[in-house]
Amino acid sequence: MSERSQVLAALASKIHGAVAGRVVERLLRVGEATDEQLSQALGVDVNSMRRLLNELYESRLVRYRRVRDVEQGWYLYYWRVTDEDPARILEERRRKAVEVLRRRLEYEENNTFFRCPECGRKYTFDEIADYMFRCPECGAILDAVDNSMALEKLREAIRRLEELKFE
Ligand SMILES: [Zn+2]
Incomplete structure (x- = not known):
């Protein structure tokens, strides 16, 4: 071959x-x-x-x-x-991966998240606004989630993928 x-x-x-x-x-x-x-x-x-x-x-x-x-x-x-040149196929995949990560980053940036200390479920602000910050499933008072680590990881992954070039 x-x-x-x-x-x-x-x-x-x-x-x-x-x-x-x-x-x-x-x-x-x-x-x-x-x-x-x-x-x-x-x-x-x-x-x-x-x-x-x-x-x-x-x-x-x-x-x-x-x-x-x-x-x-x-x-x-x-x-x-x-x-097609395999390099072009890889380049296409790289661009798609960056797009997916960017959307994920935008979602994480534009939402505040809460976690239930009892049952472990995760919610966005919109999902629990009507429940007075209590878990809709079990009623426990929800904790706000600090997602700054997740944001940093996403930004880093995007940065790395953007530096790669296959063609
Ligand atoms: Zn719960």
């Missing part, structure tokens, strides 16, 4: 599990295959295989060509490995 192929197979297996890695290896070997062919070749039931292929497609590791089966009237999907 070329270096690019190895990177793609390793990415697939790291992100979606060992079977996904084998799917990519198989596709690199045969060029193109349908869901059924892959399911048979790898001994995985066809529904799980389709789910896996869709996940791989979401991650942009595979693409497909759709062909109408004239006799049966349905579509056949021929899957192949992406032509």
Whole structure:
């Protein structure tokens, strides 16, 4: 396998599990295959295989060509490995991860949180405003949560991801 192929197979297996890695290896070997062919070749039931292929497609590791089966009237999907540079795929994932963390940070910054010392449940201000700061479940008086550590960790994770560049 070329270096690019190895990177793609390793990415697939790291992100979606060992079977996904084998799917990519198989596709690199045969060029193109349908869901059924892959399911048979790898001994995985066809529904799980389709789910896996869709996940791989979401991650942009595979693409497909759709062909109408004239006799049966349905579509056949021929899957192949992406032509994209693995660095671009990684870059895309990095950007998505930063987005998710930013949204999480915004949520943490814009909310005040409370925890119940009795049952351990966590609430936002809005959720308990009508309960006079008592736990809606067990009635205990809630503690305000200091989330400054969580905020700092999120900011640090974002900073690190922003420094990474894959392309
Ligand atoms: Zn409680």
